[in-house]
Amino acid sequence: xNDRGQLLLVTGFAIAVAIVALVLxxxxxxxxxxxxxxxxxTGAGDALAYRDTVEDDLWRVxxxxxxxEYAARSTLRDNVSARVDQFTMVSSMRHLEGGVSANxxxxxLHDGTWLRQxxxxxxxxASGTANWTVATDADGVRAFEMNTTGGLTSTSSPADDAxxxxxxxxxxxxxRFYIYDNPALPDSELAVxxxxxxxxxxxxxxxxxxxxxxxxxxAGTVEGSDCDALVFAKGTTPPYDIEITYGDRAxxxxxxxxxxxxxxTFNGPxxxxxxxxxxxxxxxxxxxxxxxxxxxxxxxxxxxxGAET
Amino acid sequence: xxxxxxxxxxxxxSLLVLGGIAFALQATAVTPLSASTxxxxxxxxxxxxxxxxxxxxxxxxxxxxxxxxWNTSGTKFENASASGTYNNGGxxxxxxxxxxxxxxxxxxxFNVVVRYRDENGSRGSVPxxxxxxxxxxxxxxxxxxxxxxxxxxxxxxSGTVSAPTNGTFYxxxxxxxxxxxxxxEVRIVVWRI
Numbered sequence: 001x002n003d004r005g006q007l008l009l010v011t012g013f014a015i016a017v018a019i020v021a022l023v024l025x026x027x028x029x030x031x032x033x034x035x036x037x038x039x040x041x042t043g044a045g046d047a048l049a050y051r052d053t054v055e056d057d058l059w060r061v062x063x064x065x066x067x068x069e070y071a072a073r074s075t076l077r078d079n080v081s082a083r084v085d086q087f088t089m090v091s092s093m094r095h096l097e098g099g100v101s102a103n104x105x106x107x108x109l110h111d112g113t114w115l116r117q118x119x120x121x122x123x124x125x126a127s128g129t130a131n132w133t134v135a136t137d138a139d140g141v142r143a144f145e146m147n148t149t150g151g152l153t154s155t156s157s158p159a160d161d162a163x164x165x166x167x168x169x170x171x172x173x174x175x176r177f178y179i180y181d182n183p184a185l186p187d188s189e190l191a192v193x194x195x196x197x198x199x200x201x202x203x204x205x206x207x208x209x210x211x212x213x214x215x216x217x218x219a220g221t222v223e224g225s226d227c228d229a230l231v232f233a234k235g236t237t238p239p240y241d242i243e244i245t246y247g248d249r250a251x252x253x254x255x256x257x258x259x260x261x262x263x264x265t266f267n268g269p270x271x272x273x274x275x276x277x278x279x280x281x282x283x284x285x286x287x288x289x290x291x292x293x294x295x296x297x298x299x300x301x302x303x304x305x306g307a308e309t
Numbered sequence: 310x311x312x313x314x315x316x317x318x319x320x321x322x323s324l325l326v327l328g329g330i331a332f333a334l335q336a337t338a339v340t341p342l343s344a345s346t347x348x349x350x351x352x353x354x355x356x357x358x359x360x361x362x363x364x365x366x367x368x369x370x371x372x373x374x375x376x377x378x379w380n381t382s383g384t385k386f387e388n389a390s391a392s393g394t395y396n397n398g399g400x401x402x403x404x405x406x407x408x409x410x411x412x413x414x415x416x417x418x419f420n421v422v423v424r425y426r427d428e429n430g431s432r433g434s435v436p437x438x439x440x441x442x443x444x445x446x447x448x449x450x451x452x453x454x455x456x457x458x459x460x461x462x463x464x465x466x467s468g469t470v471s472a473p474t475n476g477t478f479y480x481x482x483x484x485x486x487x488x489x490x491x492x493x494e495v496r497i498v499v500w501r502i
Contacts, residue, residue, distance in 0.1 A: 005318045019329035057455040064488035083487040085392030090426045090483045091492040093455060
């Protein structure tokens with residue numbers, strides 16, 4: 001009977017230890033569950049959001065400078081750089097306050113030229129030459145739209161006589177697009193030759209209006225509707241030489257942005273009488289850098305509008 | 310004498326047991342509102358919900374509309390209270406309705422503040438929604454909205470942010486030489502009530 005006190009004490013201790021162990025186990029289980037369901041967010045979402053902001057909105061700033069039609073390329077490049085710097089400063093300031101470095105660095109401006117004939121005239125060059133080279137060694141062409149208004153030659157053998165736009169690829173293959181008037185048809189007629197293929201005449205005839213047509217070469221549309229036969233520079237590879245043949249057999253206006261500074265005889269640079277050339281930034285490559293203590297995000301992105309070639 | 314000793318021992322033993330239970334209850338006291346790791350979890354969820362609302366609004370353009378929902382002659386957000394803010398929920402536009410649908414039924418309050426920069430990078434801000442003072446467990450979510458000179462006002466005022474027909478817009482032109490107007494930050498502060 002003398003041992004009973006000890007027994008009670010030991011039992012008390014044993015129960016206490018068991019309960020504490022149980023508590024520890026329960027706590028660990030809760031903590032594990034919490035850890036397991038906690039999002040492993042290192043701020044990657046914010047980095048991607050910053051990149052989206054730059055990707056979606058920075059080009060607009062550059063495009064605006066392009067449309068100001070500067071005469072000197074150096075002025076254009078300085079102004080574009082200043083605008084990109086200001087955009088970066090304003091957009092990254094809020095990240096800096098949170099201890100995050102957000103930046104747009106390492107930019108490369110790709111020179112291009114905007115070719116404009118904004119008043120209707122023959123498709124000849126500035127000195128009136130009918131067969132001429134529009135641009136040489138263009139790595140890309142975009143927003144190439146031509147609105148013919150008249151003067152189309154009447155012929156039944158377009159390959160010999162009709163006004164056409166030629167794109168010669170690096171291997172010498174040619175893509176040709178003809179716009180002319182066929183005396184046997186009520187409307188004008190379009191013909192296309194893709195690379196090494198043969199000439200296809202009377203393409204997309206269902207889209208043609210009774211007046212001379214408006215053709216967007218790079219978007220592949222005639223009068224704003226899709227023309228399946230019209231695929232810009234099909235069968236050729238860049239860089240392209242763009243030529244106009246029989247420019248005196250069509251009248252109208254056009255716009256084209258080419259990724260080269262080597263262009264034919266135009267007025268300008270800067271606003272002048274048609275046709276004239278304007279120095280532009282064809283595209284812009286930048287590094288988007290987003291650094292937090294946990295994360296370093298860096299992405300090289302290329303900014304340019306759609307219809308890339 | 311022995312009976313007293315036994316009684317004492319029994320008391321000590323029971324104290325040990327009760328102490329263990331008390332310790333156990335302390336260690337596992339986790340309710341959504343108590344300060345613990347779970348509390349952080351609720352905050353994460355609220356932050357994710359706020360970011361979701363903003364990302365959706367950004368995607369369909371209603372976030373930009375909400376930012377330029379400014380009455381230029383009244384110099385406050387359209388139909389806001391006399392204090393210049395919306396106090397009973399989000400603004401009367403699609404972004405505000407999305408906020409109300411997300412947080413209105415969930416015993417969750419939110420404040421919305423729009424921050425902007427001037428040409429030199431100095432900060433200014435204008436409150437959009439003010440539902441009161443935040444608690445200690447409030448969380449913040451924010452997104453950027455880019456405004457251009459030709460961004461049209463979405464309120465009954467006519468004109469653009471850079472040239473309203475009358476009155477002024479709240480933010481200055483952060484790049485007077487270019488087409489960029491400003492990059493504003495929409496901050497949502499969310500907390501449980």
